[in-house]
Amino acid sequence: xxxxxxxxxxxxxxxxxxxxxxxxxxxxxxxxxxxxxxxxxxxxxxxxxxxxxxxxxxxxxxxxxxxxxxxxxxxxxxxxxxxxxxxxxxxxxxxxxxxxxxxxxxxxxxxxxxxxxxxxxxxxxxxxxxxxxxxxxxxxxxxxxxxxxxxxxxxxxxxxxxxxxxxxxxxxxxxxxxxxxxxxxxxxxxxxxxxxxxxxxxxxxxxxxxxxxxxxxxxxxxxxxxxxxxxxxxxxxxxxxxxxxxxxxxxxxxxxxxxxxxxxxxxxxxxxxxxxxxxxxxxxxxxxxxxxxxxxxxxxxxxxxxxxxxxxxxxxxxxxxxxxxxxxxxxxxxxxxxxxxxxxxxxxxxxxxxxxxxxxxxxxxxxxxxxxxxxxxxxxxxxxxxxxxxxxxxxxxxxxxxxxxxxxxxxxxxxxxxxxxxxxxxxxxxxxxxxxxxxxxxxxxxxxxxxxxxxxxxxxxxxxxxxxxxxxxxxxxxxxxxxxxxxxxxxxxxxxxxxxxxxxxxxxxxxxxxx
Numbered sequence: 332x333x334x335x336x337x338x339x340x341x342x343x344x345x346x347x348x349x350x351x352x353x354x355x356x357x358x359x360x361x362x363x364x365x366x367x368x369x370x371x372x373x374x375x376x377x378x379x380x381x382x383x384x385x386x387x388x389x390x391x392x393x394x395x396x397x398x399x400x401x402x403x404x405x406x407x408x409x410x411x412x413x414x415x416x417x418x419x420x421x422x423x424x425x426x427x428x429x430x431x432x433x434x435x436x437x438x439x440x441x442x443x444x445x446x447x448x449x450x451x452x453x454x455x456x457x458x459x460x461x462x463x464x465x466x467x468x469x470x471x472x473x474x475x476x477x478x479x480x481x482x483x484x485x486x487x488x489x490x491x492x493x494x495x496x497x498x499x500x501x502x503x504x505x506x507x508x509x510x511x512x513x514x515x516x517x518x519x520x521x522x523x524x525x526x527x528x529x530x531x532x533x534x535x536x537x538x539x540x541x542x543x544x545x546x547x548x549x550x551x552x553x554x555x556x557x558x559x560x561x562x563x564x565x566x567x568x569x570x571x572x573x574x575x576x577x578x579x580x581x582x583x584x585x586x587x588x589x590x591x592x593x594x595x596x597x598x599x600x601x602x603x604x605x606x607x608x609x610x611x612x613x614x615x616x617x618x619x620x621x622x623x624x625x626x627x628x629x630x631x632x633x634x635x636x637x638x639x640x641x642x643x644x645x646x647x648x649x650x651x652x653x654x655x656x657x658x659x660x661x662x663x664x665x666x667x668x669x670x671x672x673x674x675x676x677x678x679x680x681x682x683x684x685x686x687x688x689x690x691x692x693x694x695x696x697x698x699x700x701x702x703x704x705x706x707x708x709x710x711x712x713x714x715x716x717x718x719x720x721x722x723x724x725x726x727x728x729x730x731x732x733x734x735x736x737x738x739x740x741x742x743x744x745x746x747x748x749x750x751x752x753x754x755x756x757x758x759x760x761x762x763x764x765x766x767x768x769x770x771x772x773x774x775x776x777x778x779x780x781x782x783x784x785x786x787x788x789x790x791x792x793x794x795x796x797x798x799x800x801x802x803x804x805x806x807x808x809x810x811x812x813x814x815x816x817x818x819x820x821x822x823x824x825x826x827x828x829x830x831x832x833x834x835x836x837x838x839x840x841x842x843x844x845x846x
Contacts, residue, residue, distance in 0.1 A: 365378060366381070375781075380395070411779050411780050430825050438840060440528060446524065451463075462840065466521035473501050515546050534565055562575030563575040595624055597625075624690065633677055658729050
């Protein structure tokens with residue numbers, strides 16, 4: 332039974348039929364009128380009015396309805412709120428840019444959090460977007476191998492910096508079966524704190540043994556959770572990203588775990604097509620698997636990432652000058668890169684590795700989803716670098732433009748290339764992500780759709796003008812998207828006439844805790 336049908340039976344509504352006799356008496360908290368309502372699950376696509384009560388869509392009709400607040404969406408698309416499973420910009424400034432880009436649910440599933448409970452406590456009662464996380468496998472390794480305890484948000488944690496400056500055992504110690512039990516126990520403890528799944532960014536610690544990954548994935552199978560992965564080997568020559576995908580497909584299949592592959596085109600480069608073919612073949616054989624992409628030719632990284640070690644030129648087809656220091660915009664020379672390996676291995680970089688044809692291959696492939704991989708924002712003068720606040724001005728944060736403009740860029744690509752339909756593009760940002768997670772996280776069953784009974788997470792955009800404005804240039808990579816004047820989270824207007832409201836509209840996307 333569909334979400335809409337179940338809701339209508341429960342509430343005794345008549346979906347899509349005229350009720351003009353009684354409609355004038357119905358009052359809603361919020362009404363969106365005259366917009367092109369597009370629901371990718373059902374294919375519903377028509378100009379209609381949407382009524383919202385208590386955080387839920389309770390009416391979609393062509394009849395006149397009244398609300399305490401009304402938004403006239405004439406000439407605009409009314410879509411489900413965008414869902415982004417690849418968000419590292421887990422701070423108010425990052426969230427402010429996300430909602431301007433139409434995102435209502437930015438989750439960190441690639442790296443995750445450790446401890447999981449601290450992540451949820453950090454955001455409780457103060458997030459204007461929905462928030463959630465996987466358990467960070469790398470966090471368990473930091474704890475067990477480096478003796479460092481992250482403070483929930485792993486990428487922001489001082490523990491990561493201490494480990495990087497003290498041998499980085501989490502990414503340099505060769506596989507030892509004696510470590511396995513402690514790491515598995517640490518991951519299981521955090522799963523029980525309501526994690527959405529298990530995150531494996533093993534492209535950043537390729538020394539990890541496959542038996543360890545398999546043992547941890549057995550936990551995902553035990554608790555009916557998905558795994559997500561940035562696979563080993565950012566390379567188009569052996570050992571390649573293609574090999575990394577085959578490894579994780581095998582491990583996921585062995586443990587009956589769903590698997591999400593982050594930024595396929597970034598790892599596979601010239602092998603993007605064959606990598607997506609692998610994923611499609613596995614899905615055709617009954618495996619639950621999805622590939623993700625983002626629409627930019629440059630990636631975010633740091634100096635000491637495994638794939639940036641000497642020999643990167645052949646592996647990725649780039650030169651030292653294709654690396655740019657994120658905070659300054661400086662292009663590297665071979666000498667400068669070598670000096671940073673020793674003096675500042677954690678320096679954040681942009682690297683120009685991807686060609687337009689790799690991106691279009693993923694963009695046009697049915698079943699792929701969009702994930703921004705939005706990185707933490709660096710603000711000049713901050714000692715820690717990642718201390719942007721809600722009031723930090725647009726343009727002041729330095730980072731990757733994908734954290735500002737990914738979703739508007741996808742919509743602009745639809746308009747300019749016509750390579751896929753608008754409905755398919757919306758699905759890649761809404762229903763596609765939701766449907767991957769919904770069998771494991773019940774809250775996602777009512778997101779990624781715009782139907783009677785769905786959560787009122789809604790993005791309203793002008794298909795003729797919506798665009799990304801962020802560029803790689805310092806001062807421009809955190810410019811907000813435009814053409815998305817209204818964004819609603821759980822029935823609360825968070826972007827109102829293109830102005831972000833700092834209201835606690837978001838809810839925790841979280842599994843039940845286990846005693």
